[in-house]
Amino acid sequence: MDHSEYELEEMDTILNHLNDTIFELDEQYVFIKVMTPDQELLFVPKYQIIGKNIRDIFWPEMADMFEAELNYTKANQNRTIYYKLPQKGREHFYRANLKYIKVQGDSRYLVILSDITEQELLEQTAHKYKVELEKQIIMQKLLFDISSEFLNVKINAMDTSVIRSLEKISYFIKANRVFFMKYNSDYTQARCLYHWDDKFKEDRNVKSKDFGISISKWLKSNKKGNVNWIQSQNSKVSDEEKEYLEENHILTMLMVPIMSKKECFGFLSFEFSEKEEKQQDMIASLLTNYGQLLLTLMKRKSNEEEIIEKTSEMESFFLVSLDFLCILDQFGQFSKLNKAWEQIFGYKAEDMVGKKVTDFVHEQDIWHTEQIFKELENGKTVLNFVNQIRTSSNEYRMIEWSIKPHGSDYFAAARDVSGRKVLEDTLFLQKELYQTTLLSIGDGVISFDENDEIKIMNQAAAQLCGIDQQDASGKKIDRIFAVLRDPLSGRDINPVEEVRLSGKRIQYDQLLAANMHNQEILIETTVSPVYSIDSKVQGSVMIFKNVTESKKKQIDSLYLSLHDYLTGLYNRRFFEEEMIRLDTKRNLPLSVIMIDVNGLKLTNDAFGHEEGDQLLKKVAQIIKTECRHDEIAARLGGDEFAVLLPKTDSQNCEMIMQRIQKACKKSTRQTVVVSVAAGFSVKKRADESIDEILKMADNNMYRNKLETGREMRTRTFMRILRNLEQEYLVGKKSRSIISQVACDIGRAIPLLDEEINELEDICLLHDIGEIVIPKMIFKKRGSLTEDEYSVVKRHPEAGYQILKSMEEYSAMANYVLSHHEKWDGSGYPRKLKGEAIPLYSRIIAIADAYEAMTSGRVYKKAMSSEEAMLEILKNAGTAFDPSLVRVFAESFYNKKNL
Numbered sequence: 001m002d003h004s005e006y007e008l009e010e011m012d013t014i015l016n017h018l019n020d021t022i023f024e025l026d027e028q029y030v031f032i033k034v035m036t037p038d039q040e041l042l043f044v045p046k047y048q049i050i051g052k053n054i055r056d057i058f059w060p061e062m063a064d065m066f067e068a069e070l071n072y073t074k075a076n077q078n079r080t081i082y083y084k085l086p087q088k089g090r091e092h093f094y095r096a097n098l099k100y101i102k103v104q105g106d107s108r109y110l111v112i113l114s115d116i117t118e119q120e121l122l123e124q125t126a127h128k129y130k131v132e133l134e135k136q137i138i139m140q141k142l143l144f145d146i147s148s149e150f151l152n153v154k155i156n157a158m159d160t161s162v163i164r165s166l167e168k169i170s171y172f173i174k175a176n177r178v179f180f181m182k183y184n185s186d187y188t189q190a191r192c193l194y195h196w197d198d199k200f201k202e203d204r205n206v207k208s209k210d211f212g213i214s215i216s217k218w219l220k221s222n223k224k225g226n227v228n229w230i231q232s233q234n235s236k237v238s239d240e241e242k243e244y245l246e247e248n249h250i251l252t253m254l255m256v257p258i259m260s261k262k263e264c265f266g267f268l269s270f271e272f273s274e275k276e277e278k279q280q281d282m283i284a285s286l287l288t289n290y291g292q293l294l295l296t297l298m299k300r301k302s303n304e305e306e307i308i309e310k311t312s313e314m315e316s317f318f319l320v321s322l323d324f325l326c327i328l329d330q331f332g333q334f335s336k337l338n339k340a341w342e343q344i345f346g347y348k349a350e351d352m353v354g355k356k357v358t359d360f361v362h363e364q365d366i367w368h369t370e371q372i373f374k375e376l377e378n379g380k381t382v383l384n385f386v387n388q389i390r391t392s393s394n395e396y397r398m399i400e401w402s403i404k405p406h407g408s409d410y411f412a413a414a415r416d417v418s419g420r421k422v423l424e425d426t427l428f429l430q431k432e433l434y435q436t437t438l439l440s441i442g443d444g445v446i447s448f449d450e451n452d453e454i455k456i457m458n459q460a461a462a463q464l465c466g467i468d469q470q471d472a473s474g475k476k477i478d479r480i481f482a483v484l485r486d487p488l489s490g491r492d493i494n495p496v497e498e499v500r501l502s503g504k505r506i507q508y509d510q511l512l513a514a515n516m517h518n519q520e521i522l523i524e525t526t527v528s529p530v531y532s533i534d535s536k537v538q539g540s541v542m543i544f545k546n547v548t549e550s551k552k553k554q555i556d557s558l559y560l561s562l563h564d565y566l567t568g569l570y571n572r573r574f575f576e577e578e579m580i581r582l583d584t585k586r587n588l589p590l591s592v593i594m595i596d597v598n599g600l601k602l603t604n605d606a607f608g609h610e611e612g613d614q615l616l617k618k619v620a621q622i623i624k625t626e627c628r629h630d631e632i633a634a635r636l637g638g639d640e641f642a643v644l645l646p647k648t649d650s651q652n653c654e655m656i657m658q659r660i661q662k663a664c665k666k667s668t669r670q671t672v673v674v675s676v677a678a679g680f681s682v683k684k685r686a687d688e689s690i691d692e693i694l695k696m697a698d699n700n701m702y703r704n705k706l707e708t709g710r711e712m713r714t715r716t717f718m719r720i721l722r723n724l725e726q727e728y729l730v731g732k733k734s735r736s737i738i739s740q741v742a743c744d745i746g747r748a749i750p751l752l753d754e755e756i757n758e759l760e761d762i763c764l765l766h767d768i769g770e771i772v773i774p775k776m777i778f779k780k781r782g783s784l785t786e787d788e789y790s791v792v793k794r795h796p797e798a799g800y801q802i803l804k805s806m807e808e809y810s811a812m813a814n815y816v817l818s819h820h821e822k823w824d825g826s827g828y829p830r831k832l833k834g835e836a837i838p839l840y841s842r843i844i845a846i847a848d849a850y851e852a853m854t855s856g857r858v859y860k861k862a863m864s865s866e867e868a869m870l871e872i873l874k875n876a877g878t879a880f881d882p883s884l885v886r887v888f889a890e891s892f893y894n895k896k897n898l
Contacts, residue, residue, distance in 0.1 A: 022110070027107055074100045081096050082096075093116050145168075149165070162194050176273045178195070179268070182265065225257050230252070232250060233251075250273055254268075259292075327409050328412055329410075330408045336353070345360075346391055361390075368535075385400070386398060386533065444544045449539045452496050455473070457469050461544070464545075465480045465515050467516070479516075505529065508524065508526075522547050525543065566616060567620030583683075591644075591680055592643070594641075594698045598705065599673065600639040605772070657679075664676050679703065738847045742846075745884055745891065759843065762840055766799070769795035769796055769801075771795075771798070796816060797817060801813075824878045846881075
């Protein structure tokens with residue numbers, strides 16, 4: 001073989017080891033050459049493609065596309081196209097790079113085909129998670145904005161706020177009209193409280209809109225708490241109902257009940273006249289929560305209107321009935337008092353004028369009273385302030401004050417509330433608990449008293465805790481949660497106790513919670529203190545919700561975007577971003593180690609891709625173990641890994657690299673040899689390019705691969721032979737018989753001595769590809785199925801790939817590939833015919849058949865040597881070369897007659 005032929009053979013070997021499929025076509029779109037690492041990427045067996053036109057292989061539409069794109073490359077040189085095909089029950093995605101090339105006057109097209117299915121599916125999954133997350137974020141933000149507006153809105157602006165929120169919600173779900181309806185006491189009618197229409201956005205007088213006649217069965221379902229989607233095209237809709245929908249130009253109608261505990265307050269009716277809404281579950285959840293916000297606001301409005309009405313009545317009453325009236329100057333001194341002071345406290349008015357209020361206040365209330373005067377100095381009106389005032393007989397009375405700044409003075413009205421203080425404290429606490437609980441609607445809510453014992457638990461909290469509401473009363477938090485733990489610090493948490501001791505509101509974005517049935521969830525919780533009128537902590541309210549799924553999706557999505565799905569190491573994207581981030585002066589010296597797994601293709605060919613994946617996982621585990629926590633280890637793709645080491649000099653970097661290689665060498669797997677090639681480079685100066693450092697490390701790695709690759713392939717090769725003997729029982733005796741028969745034929749032809757030696761070596765290795773046959777098929781008793789036989793027929797190609805990867809055995813690869821070809825062209829894998837089959841392959845075919853018949857198999861008894869000889873003669877000219885069969889027969893009978 002001359003030097004140019006050797007270079008072509010070497011180039012062919014390299015291309016056959018690529019992960020991509022490569023086609024070469026001539027000017028008439030006829031396949032000249034096909035190289036593929038995976039036979040399944042082709043539509044027909046590889047050997048059937050050579051010499052065929054592209055229209056003989058692909059269906060017309062695909063052939064048209066490829067011809068058009070190939071023709072484009074003739075003028076523009078390069079072209080990249082993407083397409084997808086159904087394969088193995090799912091769609092596969094491919095990228096084809098097209099190029100028109102000229103070599104020594106010969107023009108041809110080059111097509112490099114890459115399977116990008118996993119990358120595409122990963123991107124689709126990440127996009128799906130992102131879209132769903134964005135929808136949830138938008139929905140939660142909308143509810144948060146509405147909730148925030150409701151929380152802060154004044155009573156005179158509540159109607160406007162509700163109308164504005166109806167408009168926001170309608171725009172979000174693309175509804176044309178919405179009605180907020182309230183049932184009467186016997187649920188016979190529903191009165192419209194608020195309305196919004198996209199054509200008439202002002203608040204219209206539609207209070208008399210009647211939903212109780214034509215669609216009564218929907219209202220009945222709403223009353224039970226069911227969300228209803230009513231469609232005019234639905235066959236189950238009655239004629240009366242359909243008439244109502246069509247008269248109002250409604251395509252779809254959504255009715256969402258607003259529940260107050262087990263009673264139905266009313267409902268929201270959304271009308272869609274343009275199109276049918278598809279995201280029904282998300283919309284139903286959004287509107288259910290929105291309905292609870294409206295209910296909270298309505299109850300607050302009712303309470304505040306009642307308070308305003310009562311306050312107005314009390315103000316009129318106090319105008320003539322206040323116990324004490326006085327005017328205070330800017331220093332808090334009495335300047336004028338009414339007679340009530342003298343009657344109740346025993347002081348004469350003239351004796352109190354000029355004295356400060358604090359001269360008469362109980363010592364424990366002095367600081368609080370002084371703080372009130374600071375608020376008055378800032379122009380604030382103080383209402384319902386209570387302190388203790390001393391009488392002339394040194395007794396103390398509980399006094400309630402209302403004070404308002406007026407110019408440089410303060411007008412004050414006060415009354416004796418000593419007898420009502422205990423009752424008011426109780427009412428105040430109940431009011432605080434009630435208002436705080438209202439804010440929790442939609443989430444789990446538990447209120448605790450001053451002893452941290454449960455007073456109130458809503459239904460949502462009971463469901464999350466796995467406990468009945470009535471059973472929870474009087475229990476402490478550790479009796480409903482077996483575990484409340486911060487998952488980051490591992491510290492057990494009692495937020496109720498923390499709030500009681502600190503008097504401050506606390507919040508946790510996530511706590512690991514387990515109920516008494518050992519069911520674990522992640523919760524987001526806020527615990528707020530409840531104060532008495534004298535500012536003492538009298539209990540707390542815990543608001544929480546289950547965030548397990550949202551946190552899991554968030555974590556999974558983030559993990560997938562940064563990590564390699566197979567090995568768990570960082571991916572190329574993260575590595576490149578970190579390389580840019582760490583490329584700063586403070587991280588010098590900055591080292592890079594490039595690592596390449598030796599023999600991955602040989603492992604895949606010999607033991608299957610699953611074993612190849614296990615090899616990659618093992619190498620990744622070793623790299624992760626041998627690296628420090630601040631070093632970035634990543635899989636860049638295929639069999640290539642890299643490690644980024646900030647603040648690491650050459651000596652330490654080389655030590656880590658050698659440690660990784662040594663650990664790989666010591667690592668053992670039953671079938672696969674673990675070996676890596678590695679090289680490193682160090683950036684020592686800020687003006688050096690990190691990309692150049694990366695290239696230098698890559699070059700050093702390839703130099704190391706020349707040293708370690710050969711040794712690894714040899715060790716793997718010997719392990720393959722050992723496995724064949726131990727696991728597949730392909731023993732020395734069988735190979736000896738085949739070698740003897742083949743050499744007898746070779747000597748009779750005759751062949752030269754060195755050719756006989758070469759033939760003998762091929763006999764020893766001709767069935768090395770059987771390593772890819774599953775043992776259950778290899779040792780099966782009885783006939784093989786069609787699918788099982790197709791697996792067996794792959795072993796010549798597997799043997800070819802294994803031997804081609806070994807320089808010292810590559811010359812034998814073609815003979816091994818062809819040893820199951822038949823003289824009449826009915827063999828495999830290439831269906832070669834006659835003398836197109838290599839001579840050594842024809843000889844081995846006879847010797848292999850003779851050994852199989854005389855030694856027997858698990859599915860067939862052994863023949864005598866004479867019976868085997870007759871069978872071979874019978875198949876001369878069909879399965880076997882007739883001239884070689886004649887030579888073998890003569891040699892056979894000559895030995896019998898000796």
